[in-house]
Amino acid sequence: MAYPIIDSHIHLFPGSELDTLAWNNPTNPLYKQHSLAEYAAATGSPSNLEGFIFLETDRKNDLESGVGDGSGWEMPLLEVEWLKRIALGTPKEGEGHTEADKKLCLAIIPWAPLPSGAKALEKYVSEVKKHAGESFKKIRGFRYLVQDKPKGVMLQDDFIEGLKWMGKNGYVFDLGVDQHSGGKWQLEEAVAMIEKAHDGVPEAEKVTFIINHLCKPDLAVYNQTDPAFVAWRTAMFTLSKCSKTYMKLSGCFSEMPDTLKNAPVLEIFAALQPYLVVILATFGPFRIMFGSDWPVCTIGVNDAWKKWKEVVEKFCYLASLTQEDQIMIWSGTAIKAYGINELM
Incomplete structure (x- = not known):
């Protein structure tokens, strides 16, 4: 049976803003x-x-200048305008x-300056609202990638206060961490x-965390007694x-060895099975969502989107x-x- 699909994790960028x-x-x-x-072709x-959820693409920014006059937010806000043109159906030629x-x-999940604290975040979101126009209602949360940041960044007081502000104002936080490389x-x-x-936040105001890519484990590790898998x-x-x-349930191709990336679907599934079993046992199907991580998933992989869809289909079938x-x-x-149901 062909179930409705929402791709919960894709990135988009025009050639003019590379x-x-x-x-x-x-x-x-x-x-x-x-x-x-290009996404349609893939x-x-x-x-x-049915559609997709856009995730910010790590545009250049300067948090320090952003705290003051917002000049460090120019390129992330440029991305908001790009998504506005997609969301409202008003493209520029060649986009x-x-x-x-x-x-x-x-x-739409844009970038946000979480380390700058709640006051800066509130100011930034007001700027996002101006740049997004009528598409602002589709902005359901924000992301600040921590996978390439130093130890301690996501535990700073300002970062935590920013997360609490997001929860209080009904925004989710997309969390990107990387066990494999980090x-x-x-x-x-x-x-x-x-x-x-x-901590200390009423349940209704707690920020929702949507965790990306299984936290990027090293998918070259097949031994379930390996310290990396156990951790x-x-x-x-x-x-x-x-x-x-x-x-x-996304981003796995990036963490696979090259020999596995273009292997048959059954071989990929067999290699991932220990990880998929854990995810199903811990989060359960009502807290797992399909995502492709397109176009990152295409690096070194042929027909990546279709292949990943087949892997997830096999997972659903064999898990009964x-x-x-x-x-x-x-x-x-x-x-x-x-x-999203609030928008339908």
């Missing part, structure tokens, strides 16, 4: 336009693809999307951060016990998930976590 991306350069395989025309535009594509944009301390800090952000599994159990936490469970993974959890 140099605003902090991580991109002419030698990068993603140094070209990745808009909805997915094959299946009839059951790779059309008026009809606006229905696919279900939610180390298990990132998982430990993530747990401590969530506890601090929720990851322990963190998943701990994170899942925190209230208002969700997990994205009910129809209700599968609907939640493919779209229901994303609708619930991001509050």
Whole structure:
């Protein structure tokens, strides 16, 4: 059965703004336009693809100047304007999307200056509102990538106060940590951060955490007694016990060895099975959501979007998930976590 699909994690950027991306350069395989025309080609535009959730693309910024006059927010706000054109169906020539594509944009998660504290965050969100215009209602939360930041950043008082402000104002926080490249301390800090952000906060005002990419474990590790796997599994159990936490079933190609990336779907599934079993046992289908991490998933992988969809389909089938469970993974959890039903 073809269930409705919401891709909970994609990135988009026009060719005219490539140099605003902090991580991109002419030698990068993603140094070209990745808009909805390219996304449609990658997915094959299946009839059951209901839409996507856009995640910020780590545009260049300067937090210090942003605290004062906001000049350090220029490029993240430029991204907000780019998404506004997609969400409202008002493209510029050559941007790779059309008026009809606006229905696919279900939610927008821009960058936000979390380390600058609650006051700066409030000022920044007011600027986002100006730049987003009518598309502001689709901004359901924010992300500040911590996976490449030094130890302690996500435990700073200003960071925690910013998270509390987001929860009080109904925004979710997309959490991107990286055990594979960053180390298990990132998982430990993530747990401590969530506890601090929720401490003393009424349940209704606690910020929702949507965790990206299974926290990026090293998927070259197949031995379940390996210390790296044990540390990851322990963190998943701990994170899942925190209230208002969700997990994205996404981003796995980036953490696979090259030999696995282009292996048959059954081989990929077999390698991931220990990780998928843990995610299902900890978060359950009502807190897991499908996401592709397009176009990052395409690096070194042929037909990445379609292949990942097949892996998740195999997971749902072999886990004997009910129809209700599968609907939640493919779209229901994303609708619930991001509050998309409020827009429908």
